[in-house]
Every structure is written in C-alpha cells, then in structure tokens.
Amino acid sequence: MTAGLEIVAPGLGVSVQDAGRHGHRAIGVPVSGALDPTGLAAANLLAGNDAGAAGLEVLLAGPVLRAVDGPLRIALGGPLLARLIPRDGPPRRLAPWSDLTPQAGDTLQLGSPRGVGYLAVAGGLQVPAALGSRASYPRAGLGPPPLQAGQRLPCLPAQDGGQPDVQADPLIHPDGPIRVIPGPQVGHFTPAALATFLSEPYRIGQQRDRMGIRLDGPRLAHSALGADIVSDGVTPGAIQVPADGHPILLLADCQTVGGYPKIATVIRADLPRLAHLQPGDSLRFATVDACQAAAARADLARRLRAWQASIRPRGGLTDSAALLAANLAGCAVRGDEDPLPSPS
C-alpha cells in the first residue's frame, strides 16, 4: 500500500490544487490552481516541496483526514488551524505556518479558515495529473473529483529520521485598495461609472466560489456601447460587469472567454488577496500602470523570500507565539474561539 491521506469527512470547498493548468486555454480549459498561490507556496516550502506542488486548498470548512500507511509530513499555510488526534495520545493543536509528522492511524482535523488555507504533504499529493496539472476542475473531470469520505489521496511516505518540526512567521498580505489596470473594455462604461468604481467601497456578496465573487455596491452604468460585447478572452482578476451593473470578480476557475465588458483587471500581485475576502468584507479599487504592477510583483516575491527566511525549528513555547502573532496581525485566526469541529 502507498501512504496516503484518507478522507474521513470532506469538509466544504476543499479541493486539490497546484500552480495551475497552463497552456490549454485555447481549448477552453481554465487555469485553476491555488486561489492564493503564496499560501500554497508557504505550505509547500514548510513541507520541503517546490512552491507549486499539489496540496489541499480549504476555502470554507476543513476536512477530517486520517494518515494511512504513514508517517506523513504535512504542513499548513494560510490562516488554517488543525488538530492532530493521535491514535494513542491526547489531541494536539497544530498552529498555522508550521509542520507536523502524523503517524499511520492519526487523525487530522482542519479548521475553517477566514480566507483560504492550504495543507501540503512532503513530496506533494500524488493524485494523477491531467493536462500537466493535478488541480481539480470537476466541471470537466480534470484532476481529482470532489473529495468524498473514504477516498484516499496518495502521498509519499516521510523520510526515516525526518526533518525537525519547523514553523515560520505568518505571511500577511498588505491592506490597501485592490490594484487594477483599467480595461480591456473601459469604454463600455460612463466616465461617472469609472469614477464610482474607483472611489466607492464594494462589498463581497454571498455568491463566492472558485470561479468568481459577486460584488455589492453602487451600480456601474454602461456607456452607449452597451453591456454586451463579442466574447473575448478573460483571465483571473478580470472584473466583468453584466447588464445589472453589479461587478463580478473572476477567480482561478473562471472561463477562458466571456461576453460581458470588463471595466478593469486586478494585477497578479493582488490576486492572492482576493482569495481571502469573505462575504460582507469591503474593498476598494485603485488603478496602477504596468510599471507599478511589476513593482508590486517584485515586492510580493521579496515578501515570500523574507517569509521563507523565517522558517525555523519549532520550540514548545513558540507554538502559542505563532498563534498570537497570527491573531495580532489580523490574519484571521481568532484566539477566542475554537474553529475546529469537535471530534465525533
């Protein structure tokens, strides 16, 4: 038997993701991949993997997993807590931004992140790849199907002797407006609509999944060119506005083409921030140019490198220090409640 993670309870909004399925958009295949690639990268780096190895993305409610034929070395990235219930021994809490090596038969309960969290396994999840990626896109049967109880995600067993347990600082995304480049169809909106879009706050609506987020806020009026365009290419981050005037932010699983005018497109460096927006959160937009977008990408890469330099062996006390740091930094891990489901 190969080592693996058995799904005890599938959670909600949980899927296998990696760095995405690139090169097939011409045949209508979305890019998919982690909504917050830096969160997945962090989990992978803690587990000793390449940044884009396949891991589990938790968008709503964490799954319950059991290590089979282990041990397995796992790590958490993003605002995600976990509880390890050893086969024999008291439960332990696993802080975000750290790793752990469950033994065969140990159970792992993942919490419900405020935002999106990632679990990586040393070696990466060994589910079969489709079109060069292990990312799950169930609408077209690409990558693993939606998680089900009893399903097993194959993994590589942890090395004997293993690595020391590690932890790192929280990787915090900056605040401030979401940065966009206007267009491609900015001319399909009145000047007043563009001014509104760039000055008024918008709120994350209830409809939010891996394809996109509906935004509540002032309606954006279309110009005489109207609310329909001949379908053209879209990409994650594009903000399309249908006839009702309410913008939709496209995310990783979005279609490759679309027929609504796009007022602006979020720059790549801010895509990870979109992943953590919750229904009810408010956001603002600000325009940047290509040079500023390049500087923002460089800054994001720099912050990920700095974060990587904070990976260190874990001591007993620093567990709670990491939790506290996450809490103080507003990283959405609350200390005043236990987000984990109770064991049953």
Add this chain to the structure above:
Amino acid sequence: MTGHPRLLPLGDCAFTVELGQIIEPATQARVFGLVEALQDAKAAGRLPGVIEWVPTFCGVTVHVDPDLADPEALAASLLALAREARAQPGAGRLWTVPVCFDPDMGPDLDAVAAARGLDRHSLIERFVAREFTVCMLGFLPGFPYLSGLPAELEMPRLATPRSRVPAGSVAVAGRMAAIYPWDSPGGWRLLGRTPLRLFDARRADRPALLAPGDRIRWQVVGPEALSAQAVR
C-alpha cells in the same frame, strides 16, 4: 476597419489583440491568420514570455509571464504581427458529426420550429444542409462556438437557463450553434444530441476534438447511436 488592430490590456499578464468588433468571416480569417503568425513567431523565439493565446471571434488574447516579457516590446511585436498577418480561411479538418434529432434529445426542437414558422423536419433539413465552422472554443473545455447557422434559424437564448444540459447536446443561440461537451447549466436551445466525445484529457495530442478553423457537417442518426454511447 478603422482603429484595428488595437491592443487592449487585460491586467498585467495578458493582452487582447482586437481585430474587429463584429463577428464576420473577414475578421475571423484575420484571427486565424494572426494565430498562425503567433505560432511562427513563438517557434522562432521572437515572443519571450508568451505562454499561450486564445483565439476568439474578433481577436486573440495573449497570456504572458510578465516577469519574462518586456511589456512595451511585446506590445509592439503583437501589433506588428497583427498588421502583417494574412487573412486565412479556416484551414482545419472537416468533421462529420452524428446527431440524433429525436425530440427526447432535442427538447427545444419543436419550439424553435414553431417560432420560425417551420415544421420539425424542415428545421432539421435546413440545419443539416449547412457546413459550420468552429470559430473558437470556450465556456467549457472543448465547447465549440460554430458559425454557419442559417439566419432563419436564429433564436435568442432561453430567458431562464436550464440547470442541467446533457453532454453532447447540439444547441443554438443567437447566430451560433454549439455542442455541449459536458453536463452543465446552459441557456442555449437544444435541438439534438451527438454521441461524439468532444473532450478527452487522455488524448494528449488533441484533448479537444475540434479546433478553431475546423468545419463540421451534420449526419442524422437514430437514438440507437446514443444508447451505445451511454455506457462509455
């Protein structure tokens, strides 16, 4: 056509090269020509940072790794390619697609016929008499947008989309026909169903059966052609 080609930014990782704003054969031919020019330029190493491109009705969206591309140089290259690209008729394959027009498979057949003042048989006759061209793939992996629908069969989308359209459904909306490769929600009007498998990730060289520029002829088949497919 004034103002074309023009380059529209799609964030910091993509550009859309717009060649027109109306779906028409001349623009479509320029799209196919630009795709060929992009293939040649990329093969010659002249498009650093370009990952992939998506041909659409009136343009091509080019996706790039912005850390490997010089945006200004790339913008200039793309516009130059678009200006120089020769219009090309669809040079793709010709497919014969079997379709069953049994009313069970095409639940909108009679409504479309009635709306256009036709009976079911003359509707089917008009539909299958035409050769269609794959303009682009999108909406779902392998989903072909097909031009060639006779004007007298044009119909708006359903006001309320179906929550589930079965895979293989042959459908019309606006000036287009399409085939659903997957079970999916959808608002197109369903005329029939094909047993053809339009997308298979295991076909590594050609996961999508159809490609932009391919042409399609319909072949009427009975429901038994589909029942064999049901166990695939």
